[in-house]
Amino acid sequence: MSELSYVGKSFRRKDGPDKVTGKAMYAQDVKLANTLIGRILRSPHPHARIVRIDTARARALPGVKAVITVEDTKGIKHGFVETPRYPPDQEVLARGKVVHVGEEIAAVAAVDQLTAQRALELIEIEYQPLPAVFEPEEAMQPGAPEIHRSHPKYEGPHANIGGNTETAWGDVEKGFAESDYVREDRFECQLRTHGYLEPQATLAHWENDKLNVWTSSMGSFVKRAKLAKTLDLPYSSVRIHKTYVGGTFGGKIDLYSHEYCAARLSMITGRPVQVVASREEIFSAYRHAQPLILEIKTGVKKDGTLVAQRIRAINNAGAYRGSGVVVIFLAWGFTMIPYRIPNLKYEGLSVYTNHTVRAPQRGHGAPKVRLAIESQLDMIAEALGIDPIAIRLRNARGPGERLPNGDDTHNCGLSDCIRLAAERSGFLDKFGRDRKSPPSGTIRRGIGIGVSAYMGGTLIYPNGSGVIVKMNDDGSAVVLTGAIDIGQGSETVISQIVAEELSIGMDDVRIISSDTDTTPQDIGAWISGMTYVTGNAARQAASNARDKLLQVAAEKMGVTVDQLVLKDKIVCHRLDPERRMTYREVIAHSVATRRGDTVIGEGYWRTMRDEANHPSLATTKGRWTENYAFSTQVAEVEVDIETGEARLVKALTVHDCGFPINPALVKGQIDGQISMALGHAFMEEVITKDGYTLNPNWLDYRMPTIHNMAISEDVDVITEQYRVGQPYRSKEVGEGLVSGILAAIANAVYDATGVRLHSTPFTAEKILGGLKRLQYQAKTARQAKTEPVRA
Amino acid sequence: MILLDFGYERAATLQQAAAWLARLGDGAHVLAGGTDLLPSLRAELVSPGVLVGLSGIEPEPPRLTADGSIRIDALTRLSSLAHAGLVREKLPMLADSALAVGSNQIREMATLGGNLCQETRCLYLNQRHDYQFAAPCFKRGGDCCHPFPRNDRQTCWSVHMSDIAPALIALGAELEILGGAGMRRIGAAELYTGSGLQPLSLGRAELVRAVIVPPPPPRSGWGFHKSTVRGGLEFGMAVIAVSLQLAEDGASCCGARIAVGAVRERPLRLESAERALVGARLDDERLARVAPDAAKALNPLPHHGFTRRHLLDNVAVYLRRALAQAAERARTGRA
């Protein structure tokens, strides 16, 4: 719609000037007088019984103001998931036993860093080490060291099962029997972490029976709920303040022990307490993403039509439940969305190991699942002599298709994405080129494709967002929203929507955000739904204020509302623009005639008004979302076949993101995800040994730098529209695009070299190993041909 | 955050620094740019009572000496080393090796002397030990070696990862060492002992004062390569530096110096490979034969997640390429 003035345009970010001038206040920048330094004592063992803790010497150290252990807590547990099936499972400080290196055991508050450090050294703990286990497939064996009892509802033979997801439709066995070609593969992923630049940091101040908290987070209301619960305080006694956030990528959801400790230490001392995690702590004791093992068996017809697929996902879930049971549920979703598969069986197991707890990381399992499925699909296509584009188009879901869980794909633009991606990249011209006629030199180029789909705004606490738009009497507006801007640009997007609905300028919109006392509840920036859920709430709130403005103006002007239009803070008659009132006049009139009504708009939104609170993690029953985003991504890589070194040269993203409210922010999300995917593909890995982290620093955990960035191009397939006053649909764009490109890179490496990689990262060593195997196979094949056949 | 109490003295001259070191004994440590030492302090790998700061001493700019050598002050920051006109022109390999170090910010602080005297590295060592690897390893004065449990207490397989040391060795550089007993001069390779526990041959109060690089001989060429995963802000997986000199016939080799860093407790000179090249024609076939043998002779230590196998493969390819490039430069006379 060309009518739009703000929505659909690339407005500059509202937070940009603060950030580039250094004015933005992050949690660590908030300073209060008399602040104490909090530090955490962590477990040096991956698995051990705690026989004795003695804090007396630490308490006696001058300058130490408080020391806490689990005995100083209410013993209220918390968990990433808190449902009847998966009740909270983690204490805020270890009780009786530790289950991973770095687990929090005690905390101190002292007058300075050095004293806090000495206090930690003075806490005496006697441990009785227990056998530990780190690989999920070992931990699953009956008789493996027991980290926790398997889930009571799990009936299988395995040990250490934190939770499982099982589902099926159709009849896979029959499907395999009817298939012309069946293959089985196994894929594995490395342990990766989020790499947020701002460390975990919390400042807590208990004052006048109120806990004030500044913490680096991605959802203030989740933090409030969990802090209040574990501290046994009413929500009204806990206030999470707004701070800027320097990156999260999934790593700052949920309650962290240091947040509890800062709060509890402040409640004991009556002084502000600040805890800032060191980068080493973040790498060696905090939450990382989840390495999945995926076993996948797929059957197809000769023409490439998918007939049956069976997937088993095993999650190395770390030492508590964390988001481990969520990722095995979501892995199912990422399996079933993009392609039509009539017979499917899925099993996901979340296995406890003596690793740190897991958190979602951008894509929450999708990159790993799509890597497996899309890699195997290329192998199938090659075996059948079909090209990668044709096999995808043959199986891609179309608009309005029913999904097995009762959802439907709505305006699904997947086929357009695939077609456009092929066209724009010249895919079929480039595909196979260097394998067919290898160029001179050692560099080989390859192209690969990957498809993905992602849901947005799935239901989980707090399930919905509210927004309030308050008109100022000059016609500008203040927006109260719980939305937290973690860098994705939510404040900019909300401003655009409010400006559009109210027909006021971007600079007329002021946002007050993510403060649990002054702003309405919000879903938070972690389930890919903010632009859709909070955005619609903002739209509704602004449109509510707009309706009021129109009514007041209509009354005063003696016309009906539908005869009026809004333009640049003026209400005027549609046919006679000279009949007009400024917003200032309208609001003054409202105050005068409506008992002081200053015009306040309210809005709220929730995904799927008819659905229960969340789908079943165990059985997958239940709808999740109204919005599925679809994407197709193409990677072009270069590989040096002498050294095995590979790099991403070019990425193309074609995606159906619904309607882009701010195209520049969408582009920013795409580019960020490309760089994250190439880190996953080629360089990043948290290297551990026996539960200890070997590379707890930026030097040895290699995230891509500017030198590694690839050209990133993108094309939107627009399937939704934005109309003023109407609900709109936008789709997920912030985390689904790590997946297709990762698979595309794997397929491109194959295209360049003939080496099929089954595990990330695609190191030079693995690629070179693959090339050597191919050479060896070629040599033995030649020998076999030349050797006379012996009778 | 560094959680130690220590004193700080700022030296006005290098002589003064050496004298303080001699007086203060083991409790003192010199601080040049601090980019290697400060992380070690943070990790409590060293806990000096006093830091003797060198940042108050203005380094002399690189200069040509009477015999045509280039003398470079050890306190020269790597950013100026990389961009100094004289160094770029006469010793482009040295400038490139300095440019390979860390990042812009690191090079602005880091000094040449500090680079050569940096600690050896090991994934189990370069971190705090409050709850990870709390038991001290041999290098920290303890009783075990985490990655190599079968090592004995004389053996530490940490690796020396300087990018510049291999270049200096390949250029035949010498070092001026300043100590209580005055000045001595050693070959660059002699700075290193080959022990991961005690990597430097310097006495307690000795300091590197300057680096002296002889002028590259006629018909010579160089090759330098730092193998990395992401191509920057990263220590090397292997660092290869080569100088070759061609005989007057312009085809056979009459001098070779090859050094490889980051894969052993010290930067290693590969003398057997040098011998295999001297007197021979530098054709592709020979280079392809020499390089893998040299990699094997190097006997790389697995480090930082890289296997021995992969280091062998990587060094074999890049050594061959560096040699080919050096030969090409020697032939064409291009820098």
Ligand SMILES: Cc1cc2nc3c(=O)[nH]c(=O)nc-3n(C[C@H](O)[C@H](O)[C@H](O)COP(=O)(O)OP(=O)(O)OC[C@H]3O[C@@H](n4cnc5c(N)ncnc54)[C@H](O)[C@@H]3O)c2cc1C
């Ligand atoms: C993020 C990061 C990346 C890095 N990347 C690289 C890299 O890629 N390649 C690389 O080679 N290094 C790298 N380093 C290590 C280090 O920065 C460099 O080696 C640097 O040149 C050290 O110089 P400095 O002046 O900062 O040394 P300092 O830290 O001041 O000193 C290092 C050691 O040398 C001693 N010392 C200093 N000067 C002298 C002297 N004149 N005589 C005797 N002893 C002396 C000190 O006492 C100390 O023990 C990196 C460091 C960091 C933090």
Ligand code: SF4
């Ligand atoms: S190799 Fe050396 S530094 Fe590394 S753990 Fe062993 S003794 Fe310590």
